[in-house]
Amino acid sequence: AQSVAQPEDQVNVAEGNPLTVKCTYSVSGNPYLFWYVQYPNRGLQFLLKYITGDNLVKGSYGFEAEFNKSQTSFHLKKPSALVSDSALYFCAVREEGTYKYIFGTGTRLKVLA
Amino acid sequence: NAGVTQTPKFRVLKTGQSMTLLCAQDMNHEYMYWYRQDPGMGLRLIHYSVGEGTTAKGEVPDGYNVSRLKKQNFLLGLESAAPSQTSVYFCASSITGGYNQPQHFGDGTRLSIL
Numbered sequence: 001a002q003s004v005a006q007p008e009d010q011v012n013v014a015e016g017n018p019l020t021v022k023c024t025y026s027v028s029g030n031p032y033l034f035w036y037v038q039y040p041n042r043g044l045q046f047l048l049k050y051i052t053g054d055n056l057v058k059g060s061y062g063f064e065a066e067f068n069k070s071q072t073s074f075h076l077k078k079p080s081a082l083v084s085d086s087a088l089y090f091c092a093v094r095e096e097g098t099y100k101y102i103f104g105t106g107t108r109l110k111v112l113a
Numbered sequence: 114n115a116g117v118t119q120t121p122k123f124r125v126l127k128t129g130q131s132m133t134l135l136c137a138q139d140m141n142h143e144y145m146y147w148y149r150q151d152p153g154m155g156l157r158l159i160h161y162s163v164g165e166g167t168t169a170k171g172e173v174p175d176g177y178n179v180s181r182l183k184k185q186n187f188l189l190g191l192e193s194a195a196p197s198q199t200s201v202y203f204c205a206s207s208i209t210g211g212y213n214q215p216q217h218f219g220d221g222t223r224l225s226i227l
Contacts, residue, residue, distance in 0.1 A: 032213065045218070
């Protein structure tokens with residue numbers, strides 16, 4: 001079965017510092033990976049996706065993600081964190097052969113001023 | 114451009130009552146999904162639809178029914194609400210079933226069952 005793990009419930013980072021939100025996955029076929037962000041009382045918003053190609057994927061709001069096949073990871077990164085980046089972040093994998101997306105449990109990012 | 118609109122935004126029900134949550138999208142998307150979000154559990158798929166007139170069960174379908182009579186609308190029904198169905202419900206859509214297609218989400222319906 002395909003799965004996604006986000007090992008950290010919360011990540012704290014100082015404003016201006018680089019941030020990383022971790023995600024590991026388990027799939028039986030090709031990985032189709034996504035990152036979403038959720039602000040309070042809002043739905044999830046798409047940030048970026050990995051399908052095939054470059055291992056460094058660039059997305060919205062200055063975020064990027066690094067795909068590592070050997071470590072089965074897809075970590076979300078940003079060179080310089082903003083207080084406004086504080087939100088809940090979800091990693092998701094598309095289950096090959098079905099129409100389903102599998103979501104991680106989410107990581108709460110808190111950027112401190 | 115409204116995107117995905119969920120109605121209502123909040124609702125409180127008593128155990129045993131029924132209700133229908135409405136999801137409407139104006140992007141001409143083929144695929145629509147209903148999720149529930151509970152603390153520490155991420156999003157869990159309830160039901161989904163790959164086109165008008167079709168529905169399928171997801172991970173946690175028990176106690177829910179759905180209908181997709183029109184392409185733009187996806188309805189989620191609770192026939193006899195239970196406290197365990199207290200949750201935040203999200204509807205999502207995607208343009209096709211392609212693997213590279215992200216989902217577009219509504220802002221959720223917060224449902225409390227007393």
